[in-house]
Amino acid sequence: MAETIKVLIPEEDVNARIEELGRQISKDYEGKQVHLICVLKGGVFFMCELAKRISVPVSMDFMSVSSYGDGTSSSGIVKIAKDLDESLEGKDVIVVEDIIDSGRTLSYLLEILKKRGPRSMGLCTLLDKPDRRVRDVKVDYVGFEIPDEFVVGFGLDYAQKYRNLPYIGVVEM
Numbered sequence: 001m002a003e004t005i006k007v008l009i010p011e012e013d014v015n016a017r018i019e020e021l022g023r024q025i026s027k028d029y030e031g032k033q034v035h036l037i038c039v040l041k042g043g044v045f046f047m048c049e050l051a052k053r054i055s056v057p058v059s060m061d062f063m064s065v066s067s068y069g070d071g072t073s074s075s076g077i078v079k080i081a082k083d084l085d086e087s088l089e090g091k092d093v094i095v096v097e098d099i100i101d102s103g104r105t106l107s108y109l110l111e112i113l114k115k116r117g118p119r120s121m122g123l124c125t126l127l128d129k130p131d132r133r134v135r136d137v138k139v140d141y142v143g144f145e146i147p148d149e150f151v152v153g154f155g156l157d158y159a160q161k162y163r164n165l166p167y168i169g170v171v172e173m
């Protein structure tokens with residue numbers, strides 16, 4: 001089965017915006033080391049591209065969470081499937097996500113991670129769908145605010161497909 005994907009944000013625009021975010025983060029964290037946390041799997045493409053554009057020292061870690069719900073929306077019950085390898089004690093942490101939708105994944109995750117003693121905790125997302133928010137999440141860096149459409153690409157999947165598209169697309173079914 002093949003869906004049609006319509007381009008929502010072209011590759012050049014995504015890359016240009018990530019460049020700006022990298023510059024902004026480099027400025028905000030001058031003199032510090034940034035510890036980026038990727039929320040797998042969706043966050044992986046964005047984190048790698050972002051990390052290349054940050055000029056202060058960067059370290060990276062990965063975690064994987066799964067939320068149990070009805071399949072199309074998350075339930076708010078989040079389970080850690082793969083935890084971080086390293087401690088967050090004293091680190092300037094930025095959690096990197098591909099999208100914040102209901103906000104359930106991130107509000108839960110941030111609560112857990114804040115208890116691990118980071119010096120600071122920031123949140124950076126490539127896409128934000130504010131219309132869908134059910135949990136308040138304070139986002140420090142947003143690539144693009146988007147309308148409530150089913151988007152894929154740059155890490156975002158539809159049934160695990162299309163994560164590798166170098167642009168943001170909308171699935172037309």
Ligand code: PRP
Nearest residue numbers: 040041042074099100101102103104105
């Ligand atoms: C997606 C997306 C975010 C989360 C956002 O991940 O990558 O992590 O949902 O939704 P929320 O704000 O409503 O919690 P998903 O659970 O699909 O896993 P994946 O990253 O492996 O695709």
Ligand code: MN
Nearest residue numbers: 040041042043
């Ligand atoms: Mn995800």
Ligand code: MG
Nearest residue numbers: 042156157158
């Ligand atoms: Mg997904």
